[in-house]
Amino acid sequence: MYKNFSKIFKTSTTLRNVNINPNFLVPQSNIVVSKQSTWSRRRFYSTNIKKKENIDLTEFSPERIRNFCIIAHVDHGKSTLADRMLEITGVIPENQKNEQVLDKLQVERERGITVKAQSASLFYSVDGVTYLLNLVDTPGHVDFSYEVSRSLSACQGVILLVDANQGVQAQTVANMYLAIEAGLEIIPVLNKIDLKGANPALVSEQIQNLYPVSDEEILKISAKLGTGVSDVLKAVVKRIPPPPSDPMKPLKALVYDSWFDKFKGIICNIAVQDGVLLKGEKVTFHHAQKHFDIQEIGILHPEQTPTNILLSGQVGYVTANVKSSTGTLVGDTMYHKSEPVEPLPGFRPAKAMVFAGIYPIDQSQYAKLRESITKLTFNDSSVTVTQDSSAALGPGWCIGFLGLLHMDVFKQRLEQEFDANVIITAPNIPYKVKIFGAKNIKQYKGEEITILNPSKLPVQNIISHYYEPMVRATLIYPDLYIGEIQALITERRGNTENQTYLDNSRVIHKVIFPLNEILIDFFDALKSVTKGYASFDYEDHGYEETSLSKVSFTINDAEVEEMTLLCHTSKAETLCRKICARLQEAVPRQQFRVQIKGQVNQKHVCTEIVKPFRKDVTQKLYGGDVTRRNKLLAKQVEGKKKLRSLGNIQVPKDVFIKVLTQK
Ligand SMILES: Nc1nc2c(ncn2[C@@H]2O[C@H](COP(=O)(O)OP(=O)(O)OP(=O)(O)O)[C@@H](O)[C@H]2O)c(=O)[nH]1
Numbered sequence: 001m002y003k004n005f006s007k008i009f010k011t012s013t014t015l016r017n018v019n020i021n022p023n024f025l026v027p028q029s030n031i032v033v034s035k036q037s038t039w040s041r042r043r044f045y046s047t048n049i050k051k052k053e054n055i056d057l058t059e060f061s062p063e064r065i066r067n068f069c070i071i072a073h074v075d076h077g078k079s080t081l082a083d084r085m086l087e088i089t090g091v092i093p094e095n096q097k098n099e100q101v102l103d104k105l106q107v108e109r110e111r112g113i114t115v116k117a118q119s120a121s122l123f124y125s126v127d128g129v130t131y132l133l134n135l136v137d138t139p140g141h142v143d144f145s146y147e148v149s150r151s152l153s154a155c156q157g158v159i160l161l162v163d164a165n166q167g168v169q170a171q172t173v174a175n176m177y178l179a180i181e182a183g184l185e186i187i188p189v190l191n192k193i194d195l196k197g198a199n200p201a202l203v204s205e206q207i208q209n210l211y212p213v214s215d216e217e218i219l220k221i222s223a224k225l226g227t228g229v230s231d232v233l234k235a236v237v238k239r240i241p242p243p244p245s246d247p248m249k250p251l252k253a254l255v256y257d258s259w260f261d262k263f264k265g266i267i268c269n270i271a272v273q274d275g276v277l278l279k280g281e282k283v284t285f286h287h288a289q290k291h292f293d294i295q296e297i298g299i300l301h302p303e304q305t306p307t308n309i310l311l312s313g314q315v316g317y318v319t320a321n322v323k324s325s326t327g328t329l330v331g332d333t334m335y336h337k338s339e340p341v342e343p344l345p346g347f348r349p350a351k352a353m354v355f356a357g358i359y360p361i362d363q364s365q366y367a368k369l370r371e372s373i374t375k376l377t378f379n380d381s382s383v384t385v386t387q388d389s390s391a392a393l394g395p396g397w398c399i400g401f402l403g404l405l406h407m408d409v410f411k412q413r414l415e416q417e418f419d420a421n422v423i424i425t426a427p428n429i430p431y432k433v434k435i436f437g438a439k440n441i442k443q444y445k446g447e448e449i450t451i452l453n454p455s456k457l458p459v460q461n462i463i464s465h466y467y468e469p470m471v472r473a474t475l476i477y478p479d480l481y482i483g484e485i486q487a488l489i490t491e492r493r494g495n496t497e498n499q500t501y502l503d504n505s506r507v508i509h510k511v512i513f514p515l516n517e518i519l520i521d522f523f524d525a526l527k528s529v530t531k532g533y534a535s536f537d538y539e540d541h542g543y544e545e546t547s548l549s550k551v552s553f554t555i556n557d558a559e560v561e562e563m564t565l566l567c568h569t570s571k572a573e574t575l576c577r578k579i580c581a582r583l584q585e586a587v588p589r590q591q592f593r594v595q596i597k598g599q600v601n602q603k604h605v606c607t608e609i610v611k612p613f614r615k616d617v618t619q620k621l622y623g624g625d626v627t628r629r630n631k632l633l634a635k636q637v638e639g640k641k642k643l644r645s646l647g648n649i650q651v652p653k654d655v656f657i658k659v660l661t662q663k
Pocket of ligand 1: 074
C-alpha cells in the first residue's frame with residue numbers, strides 16, 4: 001500500500017499538468033479485505049470488465065504484486081491453465097465454455113497453438129489480502145522461444161508446467177534453463193493428472209533430477225477440470241517474490257512487447273520497474289530517442305482496461321499515438337522526458353535461423369505490403385527485415401525467421417491480418433564464406449561474408465572456405481530407441497556431445513548438428529523412429545567449416561534464382577535430382593514443352609520435362625479444306641514459340657516452398 005502518496009507524486013514532475021482522478025491520490029482504507037469479501041471482490045472485477053470502470057491500482061504496492069509466466073513444452077496445457085486462472089479470479093465467467101481465451105490470433109485458433117505471448121492482470125485474495133497478479137501465457141514451440149525469453153524479463157517467477165502423462169520434454173528443459181538464467185523463482189506443476197496414463201510420481205522424479213526441488217513443492221493439477229488450480233494461484237503469491245521496484249525513484253519502464261492498432265497506433269506493453277507513470281505525461285523512449293505524450297494507460301484484464309496510472313512493479317499497456325514509422329520499441333526503456341535514467345539492459349536480438357524472400361504478387365502492392373510488414377514486426381520483433389530484389393519477382397524483402405513454423409505463421413498473419421497477397425521463396429540458412437585476397441576485391445569489405453541468398457554466392461573460384469551454422473539439439477526419448485536414434489544422428493551429420501538418463505528409462509541426449517540437417521524434416525524422422533515418443537529442441541551453436549555445393553535449376557534455360565540453394569557437397573547431387581523431380585510435378589502443364597534442368601556447381605546433373613497441353617485449334621472446323629487445318633496448326637506452333645521465348649511460365653505462388661520443404 002502506498003502510504004506516502006503525496007511524496008511519490010511530487011517526484012512525478014509533470015503531474016501538475018495532468019487531470020488525475022482524485023481517488024488515485026487517496027489510498028483506500030479497505031485494502032486488506034476479509035476472506036468473506038473475496039467473492040464480492042471477484043464479482044466487482046468481473047462486472048468491472050464489462051463496464052470498463054476505473055480499477056484503482058494505487059492499492060497495489062510492489063509487495064502486493066506478482067508477475068509470472070507459464071512456461072512448458074508444446075501442448076502441456078499452458079493456455080488451459082490460464083483459462084482456469086481467469087475464471088477463478090472472475091475475469092471470465094466460469095459457466096461458459098472457455099478454451100484458450102488468451103490465444104487471440106486467428107492463426108492460433110486455427111492451428112491450436114500459441115505463437116504470441118499474452119498478458120493478463122488478475123486480482124486474487126490470499127489470507128484476506130488482495131494481490132495483483134500479472135500472468136503471461138507463453139508459446140511452447142521452439143520457433144517462438146524469443147517470445148518466452150522476452151516475457152521472462154517482465155516477471156519474477158514462472159510456473160513450469162509438465163504434462164504428467166508425457167513427462168519432461170525437450171522444451172520443458174529449454175524453458176526451465178531460460179528461467180534459471182533469468183534468476184526467476186520456479187514453481188513446478190504437473191498437469192493432466194486426470195488422464196489415465198498420468199504418472200505424477202515418475203514425472204516428479206524427472207523434474208527433481210533436473211532441478212533441486214522436493215516432491216511436496218511440485219503441485220499436481222488438472223487444468224482441464226480445474227483441480228488444484230487455486231493452489232497454483234496461492235503458490236504464486238507465497239513463493240514468487242514481489243518485483244524489486246522502488247516507487248520513489250524516477251520512472252524507469254521496460255517495453256517488453258508491442259503491437260499495432262489501426263486506431264491507436266503502436267500499443268506498448270510495459271513493466272514499470274521504478275516510479276509512477278500517469279496518463280498525459282511526457283515520456284522518452286531511450287534508444288529510439290523519441291518523445292511522446294501518454295494518451296492511454298491501463299492493464300490487460302485481459303482486454304485493454306484504462307487505469308490512468310501504472311505504478312512501480314506493475315505491468316500494463318500504454319498508447320501514445322506512436323506511428324508505425326518510429327521503428328521497433330521492444331526492449332527500449334521509457335522514462336519521464338525531464339528525468340532521464342540509465343536504460344535497462346533490453347533484449348538480446350533474436351538470431352534468425354532461416355531466411356526467405358517475400359514479394360508482392362502484384363508489384364503495384366509493394367508500398368502496401370511494406371506497410372503491412374512494418375506493422376506486423378511491431379507484434380513480432382523476432383524477425384529481421386532487409387530489402388531485397390529478385391530478377392523474376394521484382395523488389396521485395398529478405399526476412400529472417402526463427403524456424404519454418406515461424407515463417408509459415410508470419411506469412412499466414414500477413415495474409416489474414418493485413419489482407420496481403422505474397423509470394424514467399426524457399427527458405428535458406430545463413431552460410432558464411434571466406435574470400436581469397438578479399439582486400440583486393442572491392443565489393444567485399446571484409447574477408448568473411450554471410451550468404452543469405454544462395455543465388456548471390458560469389459563466383460566459386462574466389463571462395464577459400466565455407467562455413468555452415470550449427471545447433472546444439474536436445475533430444476529426449478525412451479532408451480528403447482537408442483540404436484535408431486544413433487543411426488539418424490549419423491545420417492544427419494550429428495555429433496553426440498552428452499548423453500544421460502532423465503529417469504530410469506528416458507535418455508536426454510545433446511547433439512551438435514548442422515542446422516541444414518534438422519531444419520526441414522528432422523522432427524518427423526525422429527517421431528517416426530520413436531513412434532512419437534521423442535521430443536526435440538535446439539539452440540544456436542555458432543559456425544563450423546564445411547564443404548558446400550551450389551545447386552541450381554533452370555526452366556526453359558532461364559535460371560530460377562529463387563530455387564538456388566547451398567548444401568553439403570556429399571548430398572548435392574541426390575538433392576538436385578530430388579528437387580528437379582518435384583519441380584516437374586509442381587510446374588503446371590503449359591501450352592508448350594517445359595524443360596527443367598538441375599545443376600551442381602554449374603555442371604548439368606539431370607533434366608525433367610513437363611509435357612505441353614495440345615489445344616485442339618481445329619475443333620471448330622467441320623470438314624473443309626485440309627490447307628485451312630494446316631494453316632491453323634502452323635499458327636499455333638508460332639504462338640507457342642513466342643510464349644516459350646518469353647519463358648512465360650505461370651507457377652502457383654507457393655511452389656518454391658512446397659518443392660523445397662517437401663519431405
Ligand atoms: N485431460 C486433460 N487435458 C488437458 C489438460 N490441460 C490441457 N489439456 C488439453 O491439452 C491440449 C493442449 O492444451 P493447451 O492449453 O492448448 O496447451 P498449450 O501448452 O497452451 O499449447 P501451446 O501453447 O501450443 O504450446 C488441449 O487439448 C487441452 O484441452 C488437463 O488437465 N487434462
